[in-house]
Amino acid sequence: MPLRPKPATQPPLPHDCPLEDVLILLAGAWTVQILWFLRAGPRRFGDLRRDLTRVSTKVLTNRLRVMQQHGLLERQVLPSNPPQVEYSLTPMSRELEAVLNSMEQVGRRLKRHSLQEPAA
Known part of the structure; x- marks a missing residue:
């Protein structure tokens, strides 16, 4: 005899779910x-490029642009020669x-947990 699925205890996600x-x-x-x-404070593009050693310049530029468009970052052009750009959190x-x-915190606990369990 097949098992019947249990009904959801939570309402369905709204069509325009903000969490998504x-x-x-x-x-x-x-x-x-x-x-x-x-989080530690504003960083220049070159600083972020060095922080994220494996990211390409093109990908970093695109990601910063998307994050700025969504209101997550502020971009400020610094008066210098050559011009430099600094990014900060909104x-x-x-x-x-x-x-x-x-x-x-969860990641640290997961890492400790995976080190404790023997591989199957």
Whole structure:
């Protein structure tokens, strides 16, 4: 006799679920890492490029542009020769700091847990 599926205990996700939008944005290449480095304060493009050793200049440029368009980053052109650009977090992206901290804590526990269990 086949098992009957249990009914959902939560209402279905709304068609325009805001959680999905945030998850899609955070899942973008290098987004979380960029937010991580900018938590300490504004960084210039070259600094971020060195922080993220494996990212290409093109990918970093595109990701910073997308994050700026979504209101997660502020971009300021510094008066220097040659011109330099500095990126910083917006108040909205500062709200994600608690999420990043929680993710870091869970990640550390997951790592400890995987080291304790023998591989199958």
